[in-house]
Amino acid sequence: MELKDILTHPFTWGLLLGLLIAGFLWKAGFTARRNVSRELKRVEGEMKDLQNHLNTQLKINASGNETLQRELESLRQQNETLRINNTALQQKPGRAEQRQLQIYDAAVRIMREQAPGFAPAWEKASRQAEADLDAADSGLKKLVRKVIPSLGNSSPAASQQPLLVNDETHD
Numbered sequence: 001m002e003l004k005d006i007l008t009h010p011f012t013w014g015l016l017l018g019l020l021i022a023g024f025l026w027k028a029g030f031t032a033r034r035n036v037s038r039e040l041k042r043v044e045g046e047m048k049d050l051q052n053h054l055n056t057q058l059k060i061n062a063s064g065n066e067t068l069q070r071e072l073e074s075l076r077q078q079n080e081t082l083r084i085n086n087t088a089l090q091q092k093p094g095r096a097e098q099r100q101l102q103i104y105d106a107a108v109r110i111m112r113e114q115a116p117g118f119a120p121a122w123e124k125a126s127r128q129a130e131a132d133l134d135a136a137d138s139g140l141k142k143l144v145r146k147v148i149p150s151l152g153n154s155s156p157a158a159s160q161q162p163l164l165v166n167d168e169t170h171d
Contacts, residue, residue, distance in 0.1 A: 103129045 006012055089095075106129035114121050 099133065103133050105129075106132060 103126065107126040110125035110129060111121055114125060
């Protein structure tokens with residue numbers, strides 16, 4: 001058997017054709033494996049980068065939340081301190097006397113307008129001034145009275161009532 005006979009034999013052609021196809025398939029598989037390996041490394045690198053980014057973001061959020069919690073706790077403590085100070089200032093000695101003085105001041109002004117010299121008018125004016133001051137202890141009147149005490153004591157009802165004139169005092 002010569003080389004020429006072997007090359008012309010159909011089995012040889014089939015074997016060579018099969019080896020050629022197998023070679024192409026092996027090359028395609030090798031290339032595909034190499035591409036998959038590269039893609040896997042790239043995806044693992046991206047995943048590692050994303051995980052690092054996520055960890056960094058979570059650390060930033062955690063520190064921001066801790067800062068907000070500390071600030072919130074500080075504001076709560078300040079609020080409680082201010083509430084206690086406000087209560088203590090309202091219980092301060094002399095506050096009741098100052099309130100009574102404001103009531104008497106408003107009552108005297110009302111009394112002068114209504115009827116100078118009459119005790120019943122004084123009692124009525126005193127009760128009215130006390131009611132006005134109780135009403136002024138809440139809302140906008142309270143703020144106005146604290147800023148300018150003389151403005152907060154006048155009552156609109158007193159300014160609308162007619163003046164009583166005692167004829168006996170005008171001799």
